[in-house]
Amino acid sequence: MTTKASILGYGKTDITNFVIMMVIAFAFVPMVVQTDYWYSSILIPWLCLSLAAIGQQIVMGFAGQLALGAAGFMAAGAFACFNFILRVPDIPFFVALILSGLVAAAFGVLFGLPSLRVRGIYLMVATLASQFFIVWMIDKFGWFKNYDTSGIITAQDIVIFGKPFTSPLEMYLVIVVVVTVLTILAINMARGSTGRNWMAVRDMDIAAESMGISLLRTKLQAFAISAFYCGVAGALFAFTYLKSLEPVAFDIKLSFKILFMVILGGLGTINGAFIGAAFILLFPVLLNSVGNNVFHGAIDATIISSIEQVVFGVLIIVFMIYEPLGMARLWDNIKRRSRKAN
Amino acid sequence: MTQDRKFPIGGPILEAKNISLSFGGVNAITDSSFAVLQHEIKAIIGPNGAGKSSMLNCINGIYSPQVGSISFKGKKLQKISPNVIAQMGISRTFQNLALFKRMSVLDNILVGRRLHLDANFLQIAFQLPKARTEERKNREKCEELIDFLEIRGIRDTPVGKLPYGLQKKVELGRALATEAQVLLLDEPMAGMNVEEKREMCRFILKVNDEIGTTMVLIEHDMGVVMDISDSVVVLDYGKIIADGSPDEVRSNQQVIDAYLGVAHD
Numbered sequence: 001m002t003t004k005a006s007i008l009g010y011g012k013t014d015i016t017n018f019v020i021m022m023v024i025a026f027a028f029v030p031m032v033v034q035t036d037y038w039y040s041s042i043l044i045p046w047l048c049l050s051l052a053a054i055g056q057q058i059v060m061g062f063a064g065q066l067a068l069g070a071a072g073f074m075a076a077g078a079f080a081c082f083n084f085i086l087r088v089p090d091i092p093f094f095v096a097l098i099l100s101g102l103v104a105a106a107f108g109v110l111f112g113l114p115s116l117r118v119r120g121i122y123l124m125v126a127t128l129a130s131q132f133f134i135v136w137m138i139d140k141f142g143w144f145k146n147y148d149t150s151g152i153i154t155a156q157d158i159v160i161f162g163k164p165f166t167s168p169l170e171m172y173l174v175i176v177v178v179v180t181v182l183t184i185l186a187i188n189m190a191r192g193s194t195g196r197n198w199m200a201v202r203d204m205d206i207a208a209e210s211m212g213i214s215l216l217r218t219k220l221q222a223f224a225i226s227a228f229y230c231g232v233a234g235a236l237f238a239f240t241y242l243k244s245l246e247p248v249a250f251d252i253k254l255s256f257k258i259l260f261m262v263i264l265g266g267l268g269t270i271n272g273a274f275i276g277a278a279f280i281l282l283f284p285v286l287l288n289s290v291g292n293n294v295f296h297g298a299i300d301a302t303i304i305s306s307i308e309q310v311v312f313g314v315l316i317i318v319f320m321i322y323e324p325l326g327m328a329r330l331w332d333n334i335k336r337r338s339r340k341a342n
Numbered sequence: 343m344t345q346d347r348k349f350p351i352g353g354p355i356l357e358a359k360n361i362s363l364s365f366g367g368v369n370a371i372t373d374s375s376f377a378v379l380q381h382e383i384k385a386i387i388g389p390n391g392a393g394k395s396s397m398l399n400c401i402n403g404i405y406s407p408q409v410g411s412i413s414f415k416g417k418k419l420q421k422i423s424p425n426v427i428a429q430m431g432i433s434r435t436f437q438n439l440a441l442f443k444r445m446s447v448l449d450n451i452l453v454g455r456r457l458h459l460d461a462n463f464l465q466i467a468f469q470l471p472k473a474r475t476e477e478r479k480n481r482e483k484c485e486e487l488i489d490f491l492e493i494r495g496i497r498d499t500p501v502g503k504l505p506y507g508l509q510k511k512v513e514l515g516r517a518l519a520t521e522a523q524v525l526l527l528d529e530p531m532a533g534m535n536v537e538e539k540r541e542m543c544r545f546i547l548k549v550n551d552e553i554g555t556t557m558v559l560i561e562h563d564m565g566v567v568m569d570i571s572d573s574v575v576v577l578d579y580g581k582i583i584a585d586g587s588p589d590e591v592r593s594n595q596q597v598i599d600a601y602l603g604v605a606h607d
Binding site: 192 | 442443456516
């Protein structure tokens with residue numbers, strides 16, 4: 001069996017990897033990365049969207065329910081957080097964050113109900129309702145936006161124990177803490193019986209039911225937890241990256257982006273969420289800098305963004321056919337090969 | 343069968359009374375009654391399309407018969423979903439393999455332990471002591487089962503990549519992991535060679551012997567059926583045409599006719 005020396009069931013290599021990652025996140029990055037651009041345009045959106053991608057991963061990669069509406073739950077979380085901070089005096093930021101996740105989770109249960117009757121592509125269409133309904137609701141009822149007429153509301157500052165976290169580095173640290181905690185919780189669930197129940201429902205629902213798994217509870221649980229992650233991600237996204245709250249930021253394009261992150265990153269893996277998010281975010285940046293530095297602006301910016309769409313499309317088709325388990329699997333294979341070579 | 347069984351055959355544990363099941367105009371099962379006794383191995387045989395699998399699906403709650411009732415330990419199983427029936431103590435395997443293809447052998451068997459795990463998702467997320475101890479205990483159980491079935495070599499392989507015979511074995515393992523009182527085995531030996539069949543029989547008999555699990559199995563190989571079952575039910579065109587010990591069934595004229603294909607009157 002596995003090594004006995006372990007913390008919470010994690011083996012030695014897991015713990016070493018975790019420590020290395022924590023050192024990178026909390027010491028190495030703050031020391032080396034000095035430009036605000038890297039924090040506010042790359043690291044912060046990457047971590048926020050990775051969190052949303054974990055949410056999408058839970059419902060789609062683990063529980064096998066084709067859901068498309070992550071951005072709707074993100075909007076619910078973002079506006080819930082805005083309202084909690086606005087209306088509840090002295091509410092600690094982390095409490096507001098958890099509560100907004102719970103609000104999103106409630107929507108998750110509601111919009112997960114169709115999964116009990118329909119599946120596959122039909123479910124995907126049904127879950128689109130969350131995308132449109134939540135954004136519509138926020139637009140329609142002024143209360144959610146505190147009757148602001150400008151359409152764009154500035155997000156409040158993040159204040160933790162009286163100390164405002166407003167610089168990009170400070171906000172980055174807040175996000176790293178939240179993402180680390182939620183990622184560990186997600187890994188624990190995925191490895192434990194919660195995750196096994198999700199995967200059983202995904203792979204063969206009739207057999208899962210015959211083993212005593214309630215499809216109703218398991219599916220709705222996956223939707224709720226998924227929406228919780230998306231809600232927290234949405235709140236962080238609005239408060240640290242957008243620094244404003246506008247329903248249009250959470251449109252269907254964002255939902256698709258998160259869906260692509262999960263597909264490219266690898267269905268059914270937590271690290272796939274991070275890899276996929278990094279790729280979807282960094283690829284356009286890379287393409288732009290190639291366009292500017294190699295071709296010196298000879299290629300029109302609109303053409304570059306079209307190329308981006310084409311490449312994503314091709315990659316998704318290629319991955320679906322040749323490596324349904326995505327980039328996370330490719331990464332595993334590389335690691336395994338290098339280990340063999342040693 | 344030896345006389346000195348650790349778990350002697352007892353009274354009826356599972357009873358089907360006058361059940362009829364039809365799909366549109368097709369009658370899968372017509373007015374059938376039979377009883378399964380505690381600790382026995384009961385075989386259901388019959389030609390293709392006789393309604394054998396439909397019978398198991400009715401017991402397991404996947405189908406619900408339009409007429410009649412099935413009762414388990416005196417409780418009626420009517421309009422109850424399979425997961426509740428599993429909780430009551432009935433587990434099963436499927437004819438066409440219903441494994442969790444992308445999960446490892448160990449994980450598949452662990453899903454069979456579902457009803458022995460009751461930590462909720464928060465306890466699991468935060469790895470509270472309750473979640474950790476029950477996970478460890480159930481993993482140990484599964485490791486024992488893996489040794490019992492002699493499949494240690496494939497413990498971490500995704501089941502989708504295994505050959506058919508091994509998948510059948512894993513499915514038996516998953517059903518055994520539930521520790522249900524009644525196991526419904528739908529053609530556990532279909533597509534196996536003689537060697538594999540013999541091995542499978544050994545497992546089934548051993549489980550029945552050592553922990554007294556009641557088994558209801560569908561099987562086509564008459565040799566196997568006559569060897570391991572305590573009683574046999576014969577279905578033909580959705581009707582029970584014989585029910586009794588292997589010897590009685592073997593000499594029943596109706597059964598011989600059904601198998602040799604004599605015209606129905």
